[in-house]
Amino acid sequence: MPKTRWLSAEEERAWRRYRRMRTLLDLAISRDLRQDSRLSEADYDVLSTLSESPNDSWRARDLAARLLWSTSRLAHQVGRMEQRNLVARSGTDTDARGAVVALSRHGRDVLETAAAPHVDSVRRNLIDLLTPAEVKALDRIAGKVVDHLQTGDV
């Protein structure tokens, strides 16, 4: 095994701060969503991803892939959202992955009401803290990591 290249002081600090940002930002965005709209981040992610489809629905397996979730996590989440009348499921009962998940009318209303305070929260807790150059840098950094991890070359 090759000798470990430990992190430099600068790299170590960036890694720690990144992780702290991730945790604090998750907490802040989740709390705001819950307080403003009674939604979890998972609820919001499902609703907004469905709304991006031309007909407000995705096959469950495609929805799971877009969300980077396991199909079982998606099934649990969608089950809870169905009980709240935010989404509707249809399709084959025998193949959960082939089922279709659709935004309900109520789900669309909830998403439309939630969008403005959610964007305010994202601005307040992240975007408006950064200069335009920093927004670009964040995009570039995240793009590199996503490209690396999505190719499976990990």
Next chain:
Amino acid sequence: MPKTRWLSAEEERAWRRYRRMRTLLDLAISRDLRQDSRLSEADYDVLSTLSESPNDSWRARDLAARLLWSTSRLAHQVGRMEQRNLVARSGTDTDARGAVVALSRHGRDVLETAAAPHVDSVRRNLIDLLTPAEVKALDRIAGKVVDHLQTGDV
């Protein structure tokens, strides 16, 4: 309520990519830790945070604050780690927050063995993908968000 300032296309893309990076990076780092060292990220965080104390221990309430966890989350996590002999608890049973959590000898050995592959994983999945300027930018961006959220001005 003031008019919502929706995100620009660039801001929207940065926000989406950041969230995708967060999810993919969490998955990759967690998977590597589990495969290399049979530890969860929570295990690693507790072990490494304890090791940063001069005497390898923290009061539970201080440990929870450093990890940005609730005291109940910490109590559950420490309970599981105590069963695996990774940490030891001592102190008053009547006040869980006042208890002291200490790294065990076995916990220190596990952490020392886990550190090298963990650093390799952090390099491979994040640090080595970035230029030195991007590492600095990530540090600066994360620092701004952390400063904002830690002051409670959210």
